[in-house]
Amino acid sequence: MLLRAAQAQTGPAQTFSPSYVRELARALAAKSFAPPDEKLPDALKDLNYDQYRSIRFAPEKALWRDEKLPFEVQFFHRGFFYKNRVDIFQVANRSVIPIPYRRDDFSFGEGLGQWPKADIGFAGFRIHAPMNRPDYHDEVCVFLGASYFRAIAKGQTYGLSARGLAIDTGEGKGEEFPVFKAFWLEKPVPNASSIVVHALLDSKSAAASYRFTIRPGQSTVFDVEMALYPRVDIEHAGLAPMTSMFFFGPNDRKDFDDFRPAVHDSDGLAIFNGRSEQLWRPLNNPHDLQVSSFADVNPGGFGLMQRERNFLAYQDLESNFEKRPSLWCEPIGNWGEGAVKLFEIPTKEEVHDNIVAFWQPKQPLIAKSEHIFTYRLHWGPDAPKPGALARFTRTGIGSRGDDSKLFVLELMGDELKAIDAKTVKGVVTAEKAEIKNIVTQPNPMTGGWRLSFQCSVKGQAAIELRAFLAQNEAPVSEVWTYRWTP
Numbered sequence: 001m002l003l004r005a006a007q008a009q010t011g012p013a014q015t016f017s018p019s020y021v022r023e024l025a026r027a028l029a030a031k032s033f034a035p036p037d038e039k040l041p042d043a044l045k046d047l048n049y050d051q052y053r054s055i056r057f058a059p060e061k062a063l064w065r066d067e068k069l070p071f072e073v074q075f076f077h078r079g080f081f082y083k084n085r086v087d088i089f090q091v092a093n094r095s096v097i098p099i100p101y102r103r104d105d106f107s108f109g110e111g112l113g114q115w116p117k118a119d120i121g122f123a124g125f126r127i128h129a130p131m132n133r134p135d136y137h138d139e140v141c142v143f144l145g146a147s148y149f150r151a152i153a154k155g156q157t158y159g160l161s162a163r164g165l166a167i168d169t170g171e172g173k174g175e176e177f178p179v180f181k182a183f184w185l186e187k188p189v190p191n192a193s194s195i196v197v198h199a200l201l202d203s204k205s206a207a208a209s210y211r212f213t214i215r216p217g218q219s220t221v222f223d224v225e226m227a228l229y230p231r232v233d234i235e236h237a238g239l240a241p242m243t244s245m246f247f248f249g250p251n252d253r254k255d256f257d258d259f260r261p262a263v264h265d266s267d268g269l270a271i272f273n274g275r276s277e278q279l280w281r282p283l284n285n286p287h288d289l290q291v292s293s294f295a296d297v298n299p300g301g302f303g304l305m306q307r308e309r310n311f312l313a314y315q316d317l318e319s320n321f322e323k324r325p326s327l328w329c330e331p332i333g334n335w336g337e338g339a340v341k342l343f344e345i346p347t348k349e350e351v352h353d354n355i356v357a358f359w360q361p362k363q364p365l366i367a368k369s370e371h372i373f374t375y376r377l378h379w380g381p382d383a384p385k386p387g388a389l390a391r392f393t394r395t396g397i398g399s400r401g402d403d404s405k406l407f408v409l410e411l412m413g414d415e416l417k418a419i420d421a422k423t424v425k426g427v428v429t430a431e432k433a434e435i436k437n438i439v440t441q442p443n444p445m446t447g448g449w450r451l452s453f454q455c456s457v458k459g460q461a462a463i464e465l466r467a468f469l470a471q472n473e474a475p476v477s478e479v480w481t482y483r484w485t486p
Contacts, residue, residue, distance in 0.1 A: 002040075015094055021209040038085070069190060086181060089184045154218050156325050160266055234369050250397070269340070283355055290344040297341045381389055407482075416469075425470055429466045430441030431465075
């Protein structure tokens with residue numbers, strides 16, 4: 001009702017303050033949850049994919065285009081999967097100005113019926129800025145569907161997504177999907193290098209406010225300030241959730257007859273934990289749901305990464321997987337005890353996002369209280385501070401008879417180029433499985449190193465593996481972790 005009142009106002013504009021959306025979220029959490037408004041005109045209720053795709057926003061009607069500002073905003077129509085009404089406001093000179101839906105701002109494909117020119121709100125929006133060249137506004141990020149958003153950096157194409165909040169992911173009672181129900185877009189000043197977006201989130205279990213400061217560039221950075229107000233105790237909350245796709249790769253090709261060597265938006269989960277370890281967990285498309293938990297205290301960062309940047313690794317002229325962004329979360333402040341959670345969901349089609357990662361606090365988020373989290377999201381080619389240790393760049397797995405698997409791991413790093421090969425060894429351990437034939441050697445074809453070993457798999461349902469390179473017992477590489485499943 002607060003949002004409807006703001007949109008319907010005919011008197012003086014409301015005054016926007018730094019706590020404006022936070023106060024709305026706090027007030028919203030004190031009330032019973034009201035499901036999102038999905039009411040649509042009959043002509044829009046049952047659109048198929050092609051019909052929805054035919055609805056286009058007119059670029060010349062973009063917000064701020066006529067003012068020649070460094071950022072422009074275009075809007076998404078409601079329909080198809082995107083039935084929830086989203087209210088969007090502009091903030092200019094501290095005044096809150098509703099942005100009304102106007103049917104004439106869109107073009108429509110043939111076969112769509114007519115409906116009244118009432119204000120039906122939007123499904124979401126996208127932000128454009130001159131990222132690749134100064135005379136053209138490129139699409140930088142999109143907020144569309146539930147609490148999903150995604151972004152790209154210079155020279156990249158869209159891949160994985162982020163979310164505002166995950167609740168009960170992987171739990172038997174079913175996942176809860178919070179939604180962004182309103183946004184406030186701060187009007188940028190001329191020559192601005194960033195834009196600020198505020199969002200109001202709502203769900204059955206909680207309400208929350210967000211402040212996104214978005215800076216496009218070689219890496220596109222989101223500074224995120226989140227204030228969460230649970231209606232009930234939340235035991236399984238996912239903070240800074242990321243959603244991606246891993247169909248197959250050199251570590252997991254056994255079920256795929258495809259001309260391409262690999263198909264994925266992300267190839268691994270990277271973690272800089274609070275113990276100063278750097279972990280690398282290659283992704284998998286398992287036969288059964290796999291849930292991995294990396295317990296930690298005050299993590300340094302985590303992210304779903306696309307390390308393989310060579311077109312020849314994919315051979316896909318249309319999808320350009322080598323141009324998909326990595327997404328790195330950098331917590332700001334102390335996040336306490338918890339775990340980075342990884343969910344690998346079986347899929348038989350590449351159109352499905354089957355990978356989820358987030359931070360889960362150890363303690364439940366208590367109802368009727370305020371929980372503040374601040375973090376930075378980096379969308380780009382790599383983590384912002386890759387570190388000095390050598391990194392695993394490829395995981396290959398093949399059979400050695402019926403009872404054994406050969407693992408071939410490739411590493412790259414400046415530290416390895418001048419190292420004495422006689423002083424380096426591979427350290428490999430496995431839970432309840434035999435490891436043999438560990439070989440560590442320079443790879444003259446890549447300028448890096450190769451670590452290979454065999455692992456017995458007979459009768460095993462799952463095997464946890466861990467490996468790294470060491471010199472004089474000290475690690476010279478990050479730690480490779482992997483869960484092998486049949």
